[in-house]
Amino acid sequence: MHTTRLIFALSICALTAGAQGAQGDFVARDFRFATGEVLPELRLHYTTLGVPRRDAAGVVRNAVMILHGTGGSGRSFLTPTYAGGLFGPGQLLDTTRFYIVLPDGIGHGGSSKPSDGLRAKFPRYTYDDMVRAQHLLLTQGLGVNHLRFIMGTSMGCMHAWVWGYTYPEFADGLVPLACVPAAIVGRNRMMRKMMMDNIRTDPEYRNGEYTSQPRGLLGALQLLYMMGSSPLLQHQQAPTRDAADSVITAYLAARFRATDANDMVYQFDSSREYDPSSHLGRITAPVLAVNSADDQVNPPELGLMERLMPQVAKGRFILLPITPQTRGHGTHSLPAVWGHLLGDFLKELPER
Numbered sequence: 001m002h003t004t005r006l007i008f009a010l011s012i013c014a015l016t017a018g019a020q021g022a023q024g025d026f027v028a029r030d031f032r033f034a035t036g037e038v039l040p041e042l043r044l045h046y047t048t049l050g051v052p053r054r055d056a057a058g059v060v061r062n063a064v065m066i067l068h069g070t071g072g073s074g075r076s077f078l079t080p081t082y083a084g085g086l087f088g089p090g091q092l093l094d095t096t097r098f099y100i101v102l103p104d105g106i107g108h109g110g111s112s113k114p115s116d117g118l119r120a121k122f123p124r125y126t127y128d129d130m131v132r133a134q135h136l137l138l139t140q141g142l143g144v145n146h147l148r149f150i151m152g153t154s155m156g157c158m159h160a161w162v163w164g165y166t167y168p169e170f171a172d173g174l175v176p177l178a179c180v181p182a183a184i185v186g187r188n189r190m191m192r193k194m195m196m197d198n199i200r201t202d203p204e205y206r207n208g209e210y211t212s213q214p215r216g217l218l219g220a221l222q223l224l225y226m227m228g229s230s231p232l233l234q235h236q237q238a239p240t241r242d243a244a245d246s247v248i249t250a251y252l253a254a255r256f257r258a259t260d261a262n263d264m265v266y267q268f269d270s271s272r273e274y275d276p277s278s279h280l281g282r283i284t285a286p287v288l289a290v291n292s293a294d295d296q297v298n299p300p301e302l303g304l305m306e307r308l309m310p311q312v313a314k315g316r317f318i319l320l321p322i323t324p325q326t327r328g329h330g331t332h333s334l335p336a337v338w339g340h341l342l343g344d345f346l347k348e349l350p351e352r
Contacts, residue, residue, distance in 0.1 A: 020078055021047040021102070025110065026141030028133060034273075037123035044137045045110030047074045047102040049087060050095035052144060061352050063099045063144045065134070065171075067156025069178075069332070070267050071224075071259070073109025074102030077333075085335040092335075092343055101144065103137055105130045105155070107266045114262035120208025122266060127155075127274045131162045135170075149173035149285075149349065151342075153332035154297070155267075161276040164283035173349050174287045175342060178295060178332035180304045183275035188297060191227050192268045195220040199261045208262050217261045221252055230294045230328025280311040287315040288345040290338050292331040294322045316345075 024046055031042035053062045068076055077083060086093045093100060104111040106125045114122035123129075138144040150171045152160035157179035164174050184192065199205055202216030225248065238244035289309065293300050300319055309317045318341055320326060325337050335342070 021049040021075075021100075023047050023075075023110075024141075026137050028136050028140075031133065031136075033123040033129050034126050035124050039112065039123055041112075042106070042133060043110070043112045044106070044133055044141065045074070045104040046137060046142070047078070048142070049100040049102075050098050052099040052142075055352070059146050059352075060099070060144050061146065061148065062097060063101060063138075063147050064093060065101045065103065065138070065147055065150050067103065067134070067150065067152035067159045068105065068108070069154030069156055070271075071108070071264065072153075072155075073104045075104075075109065077102055082333055082335060085339060092339060092346065098148070099144075101138065101142065103134055105159075106133050107263060107270065113260075114208070114266050115260040119262050120265075122262070125266065125270050126272065127158060127162055127270060128166070130270065131159050131166055134159070134163075135167060147171040148352075149175055149346075151175040151177065152179075153177050154179060154329065155271070157332065158271070158274055158276075161283075162274070164285060164287065165276060165279035168282060168284045171285055172352060173285050173345065174283070175345065176287070176289050177338070178291055178298060178329055180291075180298050180302075181276040181280060181289075181308055182304055183277065184271050186302075187299075191223055192271065195223050196265050196268055198223070199265050205261065210261065213256065213259075214261050217259060217264065218252060218256055220261075220264060221255045221259065224255075225251060227297055228329040229296070230326065230330070232294060232322060232324075233327055236324075277308060277311075280308060280315075281313070283312055283315075285314065286345070286349060287312050288341060289315065289317045290320065290332075290341060291317075292320040292322070292326045292328065292337075294326050294328045295331070297329045 026044045028042040028044060031039050052060045055061050066077055068074055087095050106129060107113045147170060150160045150163050157176040160174050160176040161181040198216040198219035199214060202214040204210055204214035205216060238247045291298050291305060305317045309315045320331060320337065327334060331337055
């Protein structure tokens with residue numbers, strides 16, 4: 001068998017055999033949100049791969065936390081495309097060497113969320129709340145007192161920036177993929193508001209007490225598709241009228257079945273106070289920030305990264321050009337595109 005194919009096959013075997021990781025739940029008692037609301041029991045679901053290793057002082061030195069995007073979960077990284085390109089034998093994050101932590105953020109996956117029962121009475125969490133909960137999960141739930149680096153995609157990318165100034169000594173490095181360390185304004189905020197308004201202004205929403213998903217959820221998902229997709233990829237996937245109709249119909253049907261309206265409103269509302277721009281000088285860890293030129297959520301023509309990155313003491317920004325391999329905003333989940341940059345970054349991180 002060709003060497004490259006053999007390595008890929010071994011990676012897939014590792015993914016399926018050891019593979020899907022260990023899952024668990026940590027419960028944070030009497031968790032107080034930034035709004036002042038308190039949840040007696042905040043459940044934080046997680047997946048881990050590998051084993052933590054400590055130095056002589058008891059500090060964990062091989063842990064890596066990877067943070068998912070809006071509407072996702074930690075287990076969304078366990079795909080052949082992502083895990084198959086990073087976690088296998090001899091790969092950058094080989095799980096025989098690294099301890100990989102994949103949390104589900106508040107309001108997502110198996111963690112506490114509105115659809116569990118509280119509906120629109122669930123606390124209005126923010127990114128700061130989500131990061132603080134991740135810190136509790138690591139330190140109190142998993143006994144992890146240090147991270148080799150934090151990598152995040154989209155919302156997880158923004159969480160990585162918040163981690164950088166909230167807990168500046170906790171991680172040796174930060175790898176934010178597909179975001180900007182600034183307030184969500186302009187077109188980005190407009191699209192989020194339209195998604196939330198599509199749901200909340202629908203009479204079927206009933207202030208969150210609906211018995212079936214309101215039709216406004218469909219309009220929100222339509223906007224979400226346009227927000228996260230890539231014109232070049234869409235054209236390639238749907239080169240005819242019938243193909244275009246079929247692709248979008250299938251996407252919307254699948255997402256509608258898998259999405260709860262309250263959960264979606266809360267997920268997008270949680271970004272309302274995000275703004276690391278005035279805190280960038282407090283980030284001491286090396287940072288590798290990567291965006292792609294076809295990202296409709298973070299369009300490069302705004303010039304925000306070029307203006308903000310000089311404030312990061314050890315920061316480097318890479319803008320990936322549009323290629324047949326990029327996928328717009330979703331490029332953040334394609335290590336085949338940016339993995340070489342991560343490899344160089346890891347070589348440059350100081351040894352501990």
